Amino acid sequence: MAIDSSNRIDSGDSPEFKPYHHPAAGWGAAKSVTEFMIGKEKEPILGSRAILKMNHENGGFDCPGCAWPDSIKGIHLDICENGIKHVTWEMTHKRVGPEFFARHSVSELATWSDHDLENQGRLTEPMSYDPDTDHYVPISWADAYALAGTALRELDDPDQAAFYTSGRLGNEATFLYQLMARELGTNNLPDCSNMCHEASGRALQAALGTGKGTCDLADWETTDALFILGVNAASNAPRMLTALAEADRRGARIVHINPLVEAGATRTIIPHEFRNMATFHATSTSTLNLQPRIGGDFALLRGMAKAVLEQAASDPHALDQQFIERYTHGFEEYRAAVAATPWSLIEEQSALTEAEVREAARVYGEADRSIISWCLGVTQHEHGVDTIREIVNLLLLRGNLGREGAGPSPVRGHSNVQGNRTCGIDNTPPARFLDRLDEVCGITAPRANGYDVVGTIEAMQAGKLRVFMAMGGNFALAAPDSAYTFEALRKCDLTIQVSTKLNRSHLVHGTRALILPCLGRTERDEQRGGLQQTSVEDSMAMVHLSKGMKKPASPHLRSEPAIVAGIARAALPDSTTAWEHYVEDYDRIRDTMAEVLDGFEDFNRRVRLPLGFRIKQPARELIFLTPSGKAEFSTAALPDTTPEPGTLSLATVRSHDQWNTTIYSDDDRYRGIKNLRTLVFMNRDDMRERGLSEFDEVDITSIARDGSRRSVQRYKVVPYNIPRGCAAGYMPELNVLCAIGDFSTQSDQPIMKNLTVVIERSA
Template sequence: MAASDDGRESAVPNVGPVSADEPEFRPYHHPAAGWGAAKSVTRFLLREREPVDGPRAIMKMNHERSGFDCPGCAWPDDTKGLHLDICENGIKHVTWEMTRKRVGREFFAAHSVTELAGWSDYDLEVQGRLTEPMVYDPGSDHYVPISWKDAFELVGRTLRGLDNPNQASYYTSGRLGNEATFLYQLMARELGTNNLPDCSNMCHEASGRALQASLGTGKGTVDLKDWETADALFIFGVNAASNAPRMLTALAEAYHRGAQIVHVNPLVEAAATRTIVPHDFLDMALLRSTKTSTLNLQVRIGGDMALLRGMAKAILEQSATDPKALDREFIDRYTAGFEAYKEVCEAASWDELERQSGISRADILKAARVYRESDRSIISWCLGLTQHEHGVDTVREIVNLLLLRGNLGREGAGPSPVRGHSNVQGNRTCGIDHRPAPKFLDRLAEVCKIDPPREHGLDTIGTIRAMASGDVKVFIGMGGNFALAAPDSPVTFAALRTCDLTVQVSTKLNRSHVVHGKRALILPCLGRTEKDHQRTGIQRTSVEDSMSMVHLSLGMKKPASEQLLSEPAIVAGMAQAALPDSPTPWPWYIEDYDRIRDTMAQVLDGFEDFNRRVRLPLGFRIKQPARELVFLTPSGKAEFSAADLADVVPEPGTLALGTMRSHDQWNTTIYSADDRYRGIRNLRTLVFMNRADMRERGIDDMAPVDITSTARDGSTRQLNGYLAIPYDIPRGCAAGYMPEMNVLCALGDFSTQSDQPIMKHVKVRIGPAE
């Protein structure tokens, strides 16, 4: 690791556990999930010493009314009463939270921050649950205990002492429930700022902006019932087996009913081959797998837009002789901009479409044929499409293709983004937005009797830059691990260390606690699995899934410590201290979360009668106007876009590198150094490469290499000694794990369309290690 002036690390190339075993690579040829997942879960439960509470939690997770929502991914819960609506990574995530290990004052007394900064991120998190509020003591370089009262007063005094409210920034991860989210944004806006960065700024910002521009909504329009009736599913840039494993059930069911399933990804991931769904006991007993695809297309990194345009071009060409190829009635009645889009499709040459996509014309036509012959199609996507310069254009191209055949506003059809963290969509719905809509601010002002600021605030990139320049002096992180999730790790670390105060609301120790400001607080909160006792009884919180369903979550376990507070209570405590004359009844809200929801019902569109509807079986779905063919766009119609095709072909000698998770990982949390579905054991410092690209550079299998990225401004960043893994990936492409490879992602390399860090298209040179 590189070191900074104070002796602490300034880059993070090694986050996983250290193993004495040699690294291994053996190509994976088995079904996703099934017994491999069952064995992995069993080993994990035993390793974490949770053979009793772990299985108990499994029986409560994602259960209607009496259970808690999985704190992992945002895939919707089953609508038909499935009792094992769970997955391998969800079980690991919950077990990781329920660990019996504890991190209290004795731990911090024994380990200085400088010492902890040298630990791997795995070793930090594996220590266990945080148990009491702690404050950094610069004299001893240790965290020491602080009372909740004094911690809140430190936050409040610091916020009140700022020259202006925009000197603070309030970050949110996707695990924060809706009620805490609403209070958090209310606090920030009552204080006078829209500096509300969140994890969406790094993940699906492009999706929201694209869908808003095209359809007048920032969300997808489909639900699970649509997935159950679609004739064709197109899955772009999604590694479902690791990042949304419960999607495997939908894919297996789709294949059984004869639907076409097309996966588009540079890597053929395990979820794009076959699966054994664990709750299908007969298939498990007979080792009987189900295919999860009918066509796999290995697009070059960033080439999805060219593939989509090629499919549209094929449909348009076919319409000259086949009047049913296009839904002209739908286009004429509900859309605007069709003729301009038709012109750009016609102008795109097949040679250029092949070159940019990396897909042959014959295979593009295969995908177009699937789309043409299917009456109802869903197109789904994840970060493989969004973390690019042209992410907004690519998602709008998805909508273009759907509009051509009227695949919107009817059962089994429409756009379906796969959101990541469990409540990241709910965070945005409930007010976490650095670019808030005037209508939302008007309602907030009227209902909550505050005067919210109207100017746009800072997003994630803007916050890091403002911390680095000294313009942001206070950083509050509500969950997550900001230091490790953000790009350009050394720059992010240095920026956080310039702050006067950093506050981290967390369940477990992580990198963001040892990369801190001049003063720092660790405020431990309840986990999703734990009972939340307040004055009027045990409270439930709500979450919104990837398909706009809102439902309640009820913890089942005794809290890890009597000193833990809920996230709403922590927000209220900070707000009371910072806003002594606030019109907001903060303590009253915390006594009963129904009171928060009653206020939310008055402010948020779609949350009318919130407390009653959220208690209905399965909760309720937020109304989607575009689903009803009501488009809140300037034209009042769905808007075709006619963007120029992006040039994504790497320059000679360079490769396009995409960062991604391993299988045994959730966001920045690393469970092991294995990646079962890609055949990796005991290794995270690696790069996947096409074998021909390796030969061209004189790189042997599993040989150490140096990776150098070049940013737009010409600056370079480097990782040394990573092992090159020959893999089935298109020529000119490479891939490796985040957060280790975040070092290569320059802070200034963000999309001009979405402001997202470009973490899926990093320009690199790779050669034998020197």
């Protein structure tokens, strides 16, 4: 297998495209998992053991993939294809030790594809960058801590450091991490939420007084109607397919709203349903599929509300008037805003017909209880906050809140990204949290807001940020405006990456750099107090324990809490925080968390209950922590989502055979792609207008708000079922097209799902 400078995994095979017509999951998933475990990773025994331990209570470990909640029915194989791949990828027998780094310079490794970097295996020892040789060289843990501690102590201002968090970090390490940052004196705590669900938190906080959804898995199992917006369930939350199949079988209506009709929005065969697997019996996962243009969800939702309000003129049951009067504020203003929105504008901005919108409204109106769920297809837009507030508006009209089977239900991506925010990773922390932290932990936390992801990158560029630390993830590759981000990272004095595998962020580094290898979710964590467990929070606010099963990949690995504590002790030599005491026994961390965090009372006992415990959501109890004390209607006007002549709206998406920035292969089974990632999906009429045919090579140029342009060359065109004026391609390759200044003024998220581009045939 040749290695080149792109993300192409050069197998020598020609690219193929054949539209996918089979059920999601089923035997295709089983075959893919088998080939991955046996053929690629050669881990059939460990992989099989992991399947029996993943997402199970009584000593199991939490899948380090998506944040979909564990089954409340005790399903023995509550797993999915991508989860198994993610775990097997972590449990690989391959190793990246000092000998590897001695053979390969950073300059050489920078030419490798991202797949081939991660495919080298697990990191085994702490490494330090040597600028004289352009190689990483071994460093002891003590010296690594000392180097990091000295760099942090010598800063002129604690705000010259930033501490990034990926969603894989457990709650206990998260709490220690934010405690270290705030004891140092900064709220520079950017996280992956700044790029994915920041809009959800801000919208729900403004509308309901809580930054989280109100639904749990039991609600999904009792609702009459599910509306799924901007979600590719089969790839990004595969265990959702079980909930969709069960909903269909009991007669619930399921409406998918997405510019692309994904495989999970048609049919599925659930792998743990053995009879269906044996008989190839597929279950429907949708009642209706609607394809708005990119950014057209807001108009669709407004149209559904308009239809409901029109029906209310003759049907007293169309609205829940008692709920509206008792629990909401601003209804009359919202009613007027909807009435002032003509159907012609709704059709124009959604790219759907009035009849299609009314059909969705009919499903909603006939359901006694409805859930509306969404993911990044809704959030990564300029108007993401307004769109999610319109979701809440629609739910409020029929009292779909505070009762079983109803409410807003965002689908979070990474396994503990919600827990990171709950446990203190927040660059704009609430005063109540900081007050409790000061009181319990004996520190004086700063009150000034810190940098988010975009602010961190801009601060690096301006020379205002000298030390950057990342707990997990692949910041360099996940962030927008790749060239700008790379340049910014290289201006740092020191970059610190806490990781399990080699990735691009180790090669795009500061003057000095540390790679600190940590335990994976699957590995046993032995401390002085014995075998430890960490906790995570899923997408529906359930908190539960995770305990690794496997011997660590190297005796030199450290746990994430231990690494944070080691750096904290070196950076804060006079600290009264009992860092070493915490790491000996994670119950001690949880005891402190129970005193600081609302909803974590009696943490150590409750987290050991079967399936853990659910953090209370006040809005579920119809308690609204808003200025009015009620749920707030919003009255935003529809944005203009129509592309300018000659341009297209482009959304970045993940392929099926990748997880976040980790790419397992060049295939995307559910979209019919083989051996290709440098592609762009286009509507056939848009292709014809430009004189393009399948696999023609094109250059894609983005046009930023400030007029600047960024391009990628020689991408192959693939005709696809997508609305006119829209296009899609893979992240992280196309992150280069999102300018650092193209972020939402509502959420500060990079607008990676709505880039303005020009697509032209390559010269």
